[in-house]
Amino acid sequence: MKHFRGSVSVLAVTALLAAALAGCSSGSDEPTETDDTVTVTYSSSTSNAPTTQTVTSSPSPGGGGTSRATGDDGSAGDPSGSSSPSSTSSGPSAGAPTSPPKDIGAYADTFVRAWGRGDRSVASTYASASAVSSLFGQRAVGGGGWQRQGLSHDGGSVEVRYSDGTDTLTVRLDAGDAAAGTEHAVSSATLSADAPQTGDGLPTSLTDYADAFVRAWGKGESGAWTYTSDAVELSFGSTNPSGGPRWSRTSSGTTTVTYSNRDGGTLVLTLDLERVGSGSAGAITGASLS
8 A cells, every 4th residue: 555655646646747837838938039141050060161150131221122142251242233343544545656765765666667567557656657668668667676886976867777687777867856855757758788897806795895996096006996987087186196094984875885984974885786786897986985
């Protein structure tokens, strides 16, 4: 009988506990409030996964807004459906001739390049009608490989010489018009076969050639004038037969070499590159002492 009574007691206690629990759960049917923002947290065990991504859902004014995706770093992506502006260029259109350069050598170079590719229209911007007709009449397309060999002044004109290894092109320009960037400065362009250069055994480097002259001139040697043109010997040599020692080369350009001495004097030599390259005499076409 004691055993039966204990079982009843246990059953009774169990029933009472179940009723109490049922009473506590009543009244929990009220709806929970939701937020428009939902946060999704990723596992931090994945190294390449973002820590947190927040997705915000909010109506745009008028109901027709544009959705924008935002990354974890706060950067905004491009709005969907939007078109990017087309790129524009402020430079000249392709193939359009530019204004003539205000440099005599560059001016002549541009004319020769136009002839080289057979562009008569651009060449006509830089040269007179007669110069264009003459040159294009000899060869309609000049081709590539032309290299400037030398530049010399003749009064108000300048002659620029080119070679492609087979032929020589001599371009004559009005010095003032070319330096000012004025159109049609090229007055003539003559094409001829290269004459073979035998040379005189002189240095073939611009600076070596000029240095050799300065050393000989400094000593007052008559052989110094082998390096200069007759015009330089007559005009410069008559007033400066000997340069004296202590001259040092300070700079060099495409066709010029500059020297200075300890007394403050400056000597600027201008050379013909074609004659220098062949080791020929008379390559110094200009000499200025100040």
